[in-house]
Amino acid sequence: MNFMWKDGRPVILDGATGMNLQKAGMPAGVCPEQWVIEHPDALKALQRDFVRAGSNAVYAPTFGANRVKLKKYGLDGRTAEMNRELVALSREAVGEGVAVGGDMTSLGLFIEPFGTESFDDIVEIYREQAQALSEAGVDFFIAETIMQLFEARAALLAVRSVSDKPFFVSITVEQNGRMLGGTEPLAALSVMQGMGADAFGLNCSDGPAEIAAIIESIAPYAQIPLLAKPNAGMPCVGEDGSSHYHMTPEAFAAYAPRLTAAGTAYLGGCCGTEPVHIAALAAACAAQTVAPPRAAAAFAATDKAAFVFDAPPPLRPAENESASMADAIADCEADDGEVVFLRLRSEEDAAEFQENQYLLRNPICLLTNEAALLDRALFAYQGRAFVSADGSTDSALAEAARKYGAILI
Structure with missing residues (x-):
């Protein structure tokens, strides 16, 4: 059938x-x-x-x-x-x-x-x-x-x-x-x-x-x-x-x-x-024809709102390059649609991201070349993120992005 x-x-x-x-x-x-x-x-x-x-x-x-x-x-x-x-x-x-x-x-x-x-x-x-x-x-x-x-x-x-x-x-x-x-x-x-x-x-x-x-x-x-x-x-x-x-x-x-x-x-x-x-x-x-899906733009989302992008955002340094993940997220108070870049370097980063994600009101891009950290963060994230693999060609990173609907850039 x-x-x-x-x-x-x-x-x-x-x-x-x-x-x-x-x-x-x-x-x-x-x-x-x-x-x-x-x-x-x-x-x-x-x-x-x-x-x-x-x-x-x-x-x-x-x-x-x-x-x-x-x-x-x-x-x-x-x-x-x-x-x-x-x-x-x-x-x-x-x-x-x-x-x-x-x-x-x-x-x-x-x-x-x-x-x-x-x-x-x-x-x-x-x-x-x-x-x-x-x-x-x-x-x-x-x-x-x-x-x-x-x-x-x-x-x-x-x-x-x-x-x-x-x-x-x-x-x-x-x-x-x-x-x-x-x-x-x-x-x-x-x-x-x-x-x-x-x-x-x-x-x-x-x-x-x-x-x-x-x-x-x-x-x-x-x-x-x-x-x-x-x-x-x-x-x-x-x-x-x-x-x-x-x-x-x-x-x-x-x-x-x-x-x-x-x-x-x-x-x-x-x-x-x-x-x-x-x-x-x-x-x-009986006489109706369904209009086919027609969207082409990529769009990310937090757990509350969606953000439409004509093209993936350009990469820039992560908010937590010189701060903890928790502190960096706490400082991201903007609600202007700008992408927040966050780097996953450790299990502690992934845990703090999971715990504090609901403070984020802007779309995010996760930066990492470690598939296990990315999988943990994307599993927990109740939105749709951008992901940058930091130049890595590890197929496990792409698979994690696919599984959780993240947009790989």
């Missing part, structure tokens, strides 16, 4: 899973993944309805099937088993002609220095789920409703450690248009396409008009296909606290031409979208 976008035609994804399962009888407060395993017919009926509506791919109901989420229900010891069972249910529901994606999501954790988890811990949590999804035979991986950039990076690194199947990432933003940690969508796009994501986009967050506006703002910088799974508008909250969505299928699908014109190759729905919304979307996309 090859459902990957390649011929200019949009790929239709599915709609909401959790909300529709609640309509089918799933009570509030239960573990959704366990409920699906115990009530498989509800999931299979829903996913078959999505396929009949026009979905080329569905997400397996593994959204919260990671050890962190499952631990709340005392099920963390069954992580691998549950992922395999849930993927098998989706495969049984849709058959071999429709792609099944391994669904992963935000963990609700924070990494040091803002929380207690290390970035290594986050990668390992995702790796455990990715391994199970890979063994279950998913056709692609989707990290969706991602709230923080470090989670997207960790999920991609985890997936790439166990599989070469396509990896999509779909972030969600707050009302200010940024991710929970303050990351601009363009910065997230820069980092994720640099690291080799196969598609980037947004889901949940808001309705199709708002999602389309964000997609249009990042499209000129996209080098990979874009993805959109908006809600069916904004919900109305009932007296019992439940959410109700009232956007009609026709109104929802009316944004398809706008999205495809901006390069959105993968389209589906999130909260409030039912099979009828997907049917309307598929019909609206």
